[in-house]
Amino acid sequence: DGLHWTTAFASNPLLHGVAYGNRHCLGVGDNGTVLISDTIADSAPVILGQPQSHTLAAGLPVTLGINAQSRLAIAYQWLKNGAIIPGATNSTLALSAVQAGDAGQYTVQVANGQAAVVSNPAWIEIAAAGPTNSPVARWQSLPTAVAGTNDLFSIAGGWSQGFYSPNSTIAVVGAGGTGFSSANAGPWTSDFAPTTNGIAGVVCGQAVLPFLGAQPTFVAVGGDGTILTASIDNWGGLTWQPQTSGTTNFLERVTFGDGLFVAVGDNGTLLTSTNSTDWVPRDPGTTQNLLGAAVGTVNSNLVAVAVGDSGTLLTSTNGSDWSGQGTGLTNDLLGVSFCAGQFVVVGVGGTILTSPDGVTWQSRASPVASDLWSVASAVGYLVAVGADGAIISSPDAVHWTAQVSGVSNTLYEVTFAAGAFWAVGDTGTILRSDDVVALRWLSFPNALLGLTAPPAHFYRLEATGPLEGVNDWLWQTTVYAPSNSPPETPMFVPDAADSAPRFWRGVQLP
Incomplete structure (x- = not known):
């Protein structure tokens, strides 16, 4: 096996070389010495790649496979629960x-x-x-000619103030420099992406720009250290511009939170930026490939988490200094998000970890054994996606339920945008959940919000925080108001002067 050695032959004179062929070893050395071994019996086949487990919905296809090597012809026989499967004699x-x-x-x-x-x-x-009554239990496929059959790796949603009303923009990126977007639920349009490198990650955050302050900005990352940025125009469109990353390593993912962009990639690459154009390399203390990152606010302080190969998990409280956290895992950790006030990590074999602070971690049971690549949250729902079209959801990051996606392709990322969850994956796959919430824009002071309700009841009006490209939006109580007859009574919203787009809902009080 290359690790354990035994003395098989001691020679005098000195031997200088050995070769193998036709089931014999031949050794040569000083004074014209030539030695040949006895005939070497063929050994058992060597398995180079084992079959992998899959969890998927009924009706979907799946293929198991093995990679084995031998000098002699190989015969295969598949078994289920120890019993021979008739006719199953191929490597797949x-x-x-x-x-x-x-x-x-x-x-x-x-x-x-x-x-x-x-x-x-x-x-x-x-x-x-x-x-089936949950909006995250119902998904529809959205094929688009713009995507073709390219693998899609990442999706993000963003919001901006246009000439007449706020704009909602969704951006998708993928293999071969693929990039396209949809503005205000319109058709998908191909974006000019000045690269042919694969683009693996995209996020929308608030870049702090000179004279303009915080502005909604999309950032995409990928092969050869590619970083692209795009602001949202007055109609919700995107135009991408290349930025200097200072690295040629593949950048796997980018995230935003608490005013900080974080990009991670192969060989321990970790970069941070506050304006999306100037990127600072950070020392993560590891050369493992980093595959995901998230930034959250814990007790009013910034906390950032990065994950990667072989159970790698790093945390930082300032974005500059990073330290490893022992998880006891050797599985690759593929994605992380700050969801509903806690960090949620997903990975190989259905791995799920949660932490309130990025330091103390607890393993959670997964209803699937498939690799999980990404997790996102919004207004009371958490959704994770992965291999075999896996989609699972949770109300609290502890109890998870498998959902039916209707596809068997790997889903690489999930996000929340324009009132619904979206997922993207292999061969141009785009999925959208049912609407989770209805979108209402309040962009002027003393706004009125109409509620359909019976008379003589009291309601709590709740709203999310400003939709600034971070996919962890929580309901917050804003005001109590009585609902009098007739129904559809407008509810007074006194503090809507910041013009930020939000989601709103009315909740009946007992």
């Missing part, structure tokens, strides 16, 4: 539409006529559908 096992009866443990025997080995077990689990 394809199930076109899984059903409940397909759930179980799968292994494959690999033989070469001399010896045989059996793979590690792989499990197929059928995800139970969550409650």
Whole structure:
């Protein structure tokens, strides 16, 4: 195995070289010495890649596979729960539409006529559908000719004030410099992205610009250290401009929170910026690939978290100095978000971790075994997505329910934008949940908000914080007001003078 060695032959004179061929070893050395070994028996096949477990909804396709090597011809035989599957004698096992009866443990025997080995077990689990009355239980696919069949890696939503009304913009990025957007629920349009590098991450945040202050700005990152930025024009459109990152490493993800942009990438690359154009390299204390980052506010203080390969988890309280946190995990951690006042990490094999402060972490049970790539939250919902079209949701980051996405492609990112959750993935996949909340714009002082309600009841009016590109928006109580007859009585909103777009709702009091 290259690790454990045994003396097999001691020679005099000195030997200088050895080669293998035709089931013999040949050694050569001083004084014309040539030595040949006995015939070496063929060994068992070597498994280079094991079959992987999958959790997916009924009716979706899945393929199990193994990668094995041998000098002799290899024969395969798949087994389910220890019993031979008739006719399953290839290196792959394809199930076109899984059903409940397909759930179980799968292994494959690999033989070469001399010896045989059996793979590690792989499990197929059928995800139970969550409650259908939840908006995050109903997803629709949104194919677009703009995306084609390119893999889509990231999606983000942003808001800006246009000439006549606020604009809502959604941006999607992916392989080969793919970039397109939709303004105000309009058609998808291809954006000019001045790069052919793969773009792996995009976020909308508030860049602090000279003379302008904080402005909504999209930032995208990708191959060869690519960083692109785009402001939102008066009609919600985007025009991308390249920025200097100072690195050629692949940048995997970018995030924004508490006034700080953080970009992470391969070989321990970690960059920060407050204005989206000037990026400062930071020392994370690791060379592991960093795959995700999040910034939140804990007890009125900034806390940032970055995650990556082999269980890597880093925290910072200023964005400049980073320290590792021991999780005891060796699984790759693929994504992190600041959700509903806590950090939520997802990763390989359905890994879910939560923390109130970025330091103390607790593992949570996942209803799926698929790799989870991304997690997002908004107004009382948390949603995570991953391999095999996996979508899971939670009201509290503790109790998770599998949902049916209707696709088997890997979903790489989920975000909340324009009143719904969105997910993107392989081969141009774009999914949208049902509306989670209805959008109302209040952009002038002393605004009036109409509520349909029976008379003689009291209501609490709640609103989110300003929608500034951060996908962790929480309901906040703003005012109490009585609802008198007739229904549709306007409710007075006295503190709406900041012109920030928000979500609003009325909640009946007992």
